Amino acid sequence: MAGVIKTVGVIGTGTIGSSWTGLFLSKGLKVLVSDPAPGAEKLLTEHLERFWPVLEEIGLAPGASLKNCQFVGASMEKHLGEVDFIQENAPEKPEIKNKLIGEIDAGARPEVIIASSSSGIPSSQFISQCKKHPERVLIGHPFNPPHLMPLVEVVPHPGTSKEATDKAIEIYASLGKAPVLVKKEIPGHAANRLQAALMQEAYSLVGNDVLSAKDLDACITTSLGPRWALVGPYMSLVSGGGGGRGGFKHMMHHIGPAAQGWLKDMAERNLPFDEDLITKMDKSVQEELNEFDPTVVEKQRDEALVKLVKLKHEKGASMLV
Ligand SMILES: NC(=O)c1ccc[n+]([C@@H]2O[C@H](COP(=O)([O-])OP(=O)(O)OC[C@H]3O[C@@H](n4cnc5c(N)ncnc54)[C@H](O)[C@@H]3O)[C@@H](O)[C@H]2O)c1
Known part of the structure; x- marks a missing residue:
């Protein structure tokens, strides 16, 4: 599965998005990152430079490099066709996630999984603007910091396909994470x-x-x-x-x-x-x-x-x- 995923789109690069970016880079993937905040690119660089020695100590995959990170600006819109997997890490507000997930769904290839890091909002609450493939949206909730903590809680919404859920679990496992399936949407997930x-x-x-x-x-x-x-x-x-x-x-x-x-x-x-x-x-x-x-x-x-x-x-x- 790791071979299937070559380029990851990371949306939002605060505490969680920057840590996910480090993890994906350490696995030898190319990572495209977007964030509308002024100074976000500089902050991302600082975070990555801090995480990298730790990731080196844990062990880098062949080809892993900080050079594989590309900050694409405020929006991922123009690059959605290039990504094989999306990890969304925008603020924990349903209206922001709803708009974003709708835009991502409109631009990403149909087979691309859209995973949200949301800690508490079930994904059924932010798919109303998904006009194409809401069945590939799910929660991929990490424990902070995702570049160190193995757990990812995969939580499908009632309309998420089994295929998308299984694929998300396979992708996270292939990246050395420890995915668990939370079978039903429930506030706060499990951990x-x-x-x-x-x-x-x-x-x-x-x-x-x-x-x-x-x-x-x-x-x-x-x-x-x-x-x-x-x-x-x-x-x-x-x-x-x-x-x-x-x-x-x-x-x-x-x-x-x-x-x-x-x-x-x-x-x-x-x-x-x-x-x-x-x-x-x-x-x-x-x-x-x-x-x-x-x-x-x-x-x-x-x-x-x-x-x-x-x-x-x-x-x-x-x-x-
Ligand atoms: N902090 C934690 O311990 C933790 C743990 C697990 C999951 N999460 C979840 O991860 C997500 C992000 O949390 P965080 O702690 O990294 O927040 P954060 O505030 O550190 O980062 C959020 C980032 O999103 C950016 N952003 C704002 N609007 C955006 C938009 N429209 N598109 C893209 N990016 C946008 C902000 O500029 C900021 O850089 C939340 O859903 C949160 O629940 C957080």
Whole structure:
């Protein structure tokens, strides 16, 4: 599939579009980029120069070069016939995406997939101006930054063809990403919903003064974080239940009922998400910041993340991507 895609169109080159551009370039593809903001080309160049050493460390495909990037200006319109795949990364506003996707659909070849990075707007809400082939529009939602994070959530709208969905999954997989199929449109897709569920309890634990923000962060970075980077929650339950085909059900019967009790208690202790809660949590976060410099933390995180992504890339499916 990688051979089928030679030129990618990246629409919008902010945080996500520039990172996607880096990823596509590192895979040896030609990338055409458009963005109407003044100074967008300069900003893109700066982002790419920052990403490139990291992408080199992860490993470049033959022919990969920053020279394969062409900024085409405010609009992709004149170049739509040249692209084999579109990744749209314009602001998260339905009216902008609706107009853009209509224009892209009018100019791109019929077989070209139009994937939107949208974090929350289902694509069924921005295809009303697609007069030609709305069945090739879908969500290809990355986790930030897409040049490092493997996940892409592929979410079809009710009218997306199975062929387009399958093709998008194949394309992302051929680019070294870890695509998952979110079968139905649902607010926040899957990964952000999981994050929101966990954060709800994190807000409650710190807001109810059960533990500090620093200790809550440590609970994740020293337990669930490292485990889930390697083995997902369902597979962890299989192991926790003794492994094998019976492991999951055993764990459900063993720990499941107790966890249902915790969930009831958690629902009762949930605090209203208001300024009082935010102020209380911020006090605890500020204490954490007395000990940790966020700039240093981010640098260390990114260095370690590159090693982890590289390891997962080398081990492939045996590390459950
Ligand atoms: N930031 C994240 O963590 C994150 C993660 C995953 C997905 N996303 C999604 O990616 C998309 C882009 O988000 P972002 O964080 O990169 O936003 P951003 O504000 O950093 O970038 C948006 C870019 O779109 C450009 N733009 C504005 N109007 C445009 C138009 N008509 N055509 C083309 N480009 C236009 C802007 O100039 C800007 O450079 C959103 O749909 C967002 O939900 C964001």
